[in-house]
Amino acid sequence: MFKAFFEALFRSWLSIVGSVLTTVSAGVFLVLLVVAELNPGFGGGYGGIVAFLFLPPFFVLGLVLIPLGLARARRRKEPARAPVIDFNLPRTRALATVVGALTVVNVGVVGTATYKGVSTMESPEFCGGACHSVMHPEYAAWQRGPHSKVACTRCHVGSGAEWFVRGKATGVRQLVSVARGTFERPIPTPVENLRPANETCEGCHARDRIMRDRLKVFDRFAEDEGNTWKKTVLLNKTKAVHWHLDGAVRFRSDRRRLVVAEVARPLPDGGVRTWRNEALDGGAALEVFRTMDCTDCHNRPAHAYQRPKDEVDRALASGALDRTLPFVRREGLRLLLKDWPSWDAARAGIATELKAFYAAGYAATVTPGRAEAAATTLFELYQRNVFPEMKVGWKTYPDFRDHEDDSGCFRCHSSDLVSADGAKIPTRCEVCHVTLAEEEEQPEILDALSGE
Ligand code: HEC
Numbered sequence: 001m002f003k004a005f006f007e008a009l010f011r012s013w014l015s016i017v018g019s020v021l022t023t024v025s026a027g028v029f030l031v032l033l034v035v036a037e038l039n040p041g042f043g044g045g046y047g048g049i050v051a052f053l054f055l056p057p058f059f060v061l062g063l064v065l066i067p068l069g070l071a072r073a074r075r076r077k078e079p080a081r082a083p084v085i086d087f088n089l090p091r092t093r094a095l096a097t098v099v100g101a102l103t104v105v106n107v108g109v110v111g112t113a114t115y116k117g118v119s120t121m122e123s124p125e126f127c128g129g130a131c132h133s134v135m136h137p138e139y140a141a142w143q144r145g146p147h148s149k150v151a152c153t154r155c156h157v158g159s160g161a162e163w164f165v166r167g168k169a170t171g172v173r174q175l176v177s178v179a180r181g182t183f184e185r186p187i188p189t190p191v192e193n194l195r196p197a198n199e200t201c202e203g204c205h206a207r208d209r210i211m212r213d214r215l216k217v218f219d220r221f222a223e224d225e226g227n228t229w230k231k232t233v234l235l236n237k238t239k240a241v242h243w244h245l246d247g248a249v250r251f252r253s254d255r256r257r258l259v260v261a262e263v264a265r266p267l268p269d270g271g272v273r274t275w276r277n278e279a280l281d282g283g284a285a286l287e288v289f290r291t292m293d294c295t296d297c298h299n300r301p302a303h304a305y306q307r308p309k310d311e312v313d314r315a316l317a318s319g320a321l322d323r324t325l326p327f328v329r330r331e332g333l334r335l336l337l338k339d340w341p342s343w344d345a346a347r348a349g350i351a352t353e354l355k356a357f358y359a360a361g362y363a364a365t366v367t368p369g370r371a372e373a374a375a376t377t378l379f380e381l382y383q384r385n386v387f388p389e390m391k392v393g394w395k396t397y398p399d400f401r402d403h404e405d406d407s408g409c410f411r412c413h414s415s416d417l418v419s420a421d422g423a424k425i426p427t428r429c430e431v432c433h434v435t436l437a438e439e440e441e442q443p444e445i446l447d448a449l450s451g452e
């Protein structure tokens with residue numbers, strides 16, 4: 001039976017190449033499949049890509065070459081005659097059995113490969129790991145954020161055929177630009193291509209569950225010798241803030257949503273109230289129209305690059321950064337903000353400068369070892385947020401969740417936007433939060449709450 005099959009096969013070099021291609025790629029595929037099932041994420045995402053995206057085309061190519069070769073061999077032998085298939089011949093029956101059995105195997109392999117290929121392309125390891133340096137910043141930030149268990153595609157592709165196709169179409173274009181090295185650095189924020197947040201976010205965050213006010217304590221440190229620990233206490237009026245979700249607020253801005261030229265909200269009586277920044281009107285670049293959704297405030301839910309002062313303060317509060325080092329808050333921040341050309345330069349530069357600072361002023365109290373340890377922590381903070389290779393710096397991707405640098409809420413809640421009757425979108429602090437303490441060493445409110 002097999003003899004007949006192989007005899008037919010070896011009559012043409014095309015079908016020989018085809019069978020080798022198919023057999024080898026199927027073999028490697030099956031081995032990789034087993035390895036991948038046994039240890040997920042093997043090869044840092046590349047394993048899955050080799051197995052499920054790179055091999056199947058060779059497998060299929062081989063499958064196509066085999067019958068092509070057979071047909072050519074036959075034509076050489078008996079030109080101008082269509083093949084006669086006679087099931088009375090034992091040879092034909094044997095061939096048909098082998099071909100039939102192999103077809104079942106092939107359909108199985110191609111089916112598994114397609115399924116695996118699609119789920120590989122959906123995995124965060126593929127998105128973040130495969131396009132390694134390109135999406136490394138987003139991947140790294142995602143891994144540390146509150147959504148590290150939420151797959152990239154939950155927000156970027158989501159369910160539904162339309163978004164699947166749209167996602168794959170942009171994905172393919174992105175892969176091509178990665179392969180050609182023509183992608184933009186840093187990667188622009190995909191305002192147009194994001195799924196409507198109400199579909200993605202609200203799948204997990206029910207609206208009534210986010211309508212509750214919250215008391216928040218912020219640890220802050222002064223830039224003095226003792227790095228004095230201070231606390232800010234806010235009562236966030238989260239319920240009032242989430243009013244926007246029902247408010248159907250529309251706005252016009254630049255692509256990055258940084259500069260808002262116009263804001264409108266429908267009124268209960270059917271009218272519309274509009275606020276304009278007269279100084280900006282007509283700005284040609286300001287042509288993104290949006291109805292506000294979650295990502296106009298929580299724009300970095302998964303890729304929350306931190307601000308340098310927040311990183312240093314958190315490290316001081318947690319003890320990761322030695323708070324007893326004189327001026328470590330001031331010096332640390334200064335070194336993080338320096339424009340280092342690469343990670344290596346940052347690692348070396350931060351260590352050299354910090355050790356020099358303590359050697360010059362505090363040689364008696366601060367050992368080089370302590371300075372070295374602090375420098376290592378500082379570099380870790382730097383490495384989480386700054387990616388020179390992708391031109392991602394501290395300020396590349398602003399976060400709209402508060403009003404740092406008069407951005408975020410203050411893009412609209414600002415005296416620059418005025419309605420026809422002279423009204424402004426409210427800027428009173430208490431509209432958004434009650435500030436119970438601002439950078440105090442011993443806030444009364446915390447004593448009261450702790451019952452002391
Ligand atoms: C919880 C939802 C969510 C998840 C999960 C998520 N993203 Fe994003 N991503 C966003 C949002 C929202 C933006 C737009 C940010 C903005 O407007 O500032 C974004 C922006 C991006 C950008 C554009 C550059 C930038 O930083 O603005 C890239 C690239 C990206 N994401 C890649 C990924 C990868 C890779 C993963 C998985 C490892 C992932 N995302 C997971 C919501 C998400």
Ligand code: HEC
Nearest residue numbers: 146147150154155197200201202203204205294295298301
């Ligand atoms: C698959 C479910 C899922 C999706 C989709 C999702 N989230 Fe979340 N989100 C979570 C979980 C779970 C947490 C809590 C993580 C924790 O507490 O560590 C969280 C945390 C958050 C927080 C922080 C809350 C806090 O306590 O400070 C915000 C803000 C948030 N999500 C906004 C969003 C936005 C905006 C989107 C859409 C772009 C989104 N989420 C999509 C599951 C999801």
Ligand code: HEC
Nearest residue numbers: 201202205209210212214236238241244245293294297298
């Ligand atoms: C106008 C800006 C804005 C919009 C729009 C917005 N949020 Fe918020 N959200 C805030 C602010 C401000 C807070 C309070 C800060 C905090 O608690 O971290 C907050 C808090 C949260 C929290 C934590 C509150 C808690 O009780 O755990 C979650 C989760 C959240 N928002 C999810 C969402 C989701 C989902 C959407 C879209 C359906 C959304 N937000 C739309 C500004 C906004």
Ligand code: HEC
Nearest residue numbers: 240241243249251263265297401402408409412425431432
């Ligand atoms: C795109 C513009 C825009 C942005 C960005 C924006 N807001 Fe608003 N906000 C509005 C408009 C418009 C109103 C309605 C003002 C009015 O009718 O007088 C409003 C009203 C409010 C109100 C009052 C709701 C009430 O009960 O009357 C709160 C609170 C609020 N915003 C908080 C925030 C916070 C916090 C942020 C940032 C996280 C933010 N807003 C970002 C446009 C914006």
Ligand code: HEC
Nearest residue numbers: 216218232236401402403409413426427428429431432438
């Ligand atoms: C439009 C809403 C809005 C207005 C108006 C507003 N804030 Fe805020 N503010 C926020 C939000 C949102 C945050 C972030 C809260 C969080 O992270 O939980 C914040 C955070 C802060 C913080 C904490 C900073 C930190 O990280 O240590 C301070 C201090 C503060 N605001 C002071 C003020 C003062 C003073 C005013 C009045 C001049 C004011 N804010 C007006 C929305 C507002």
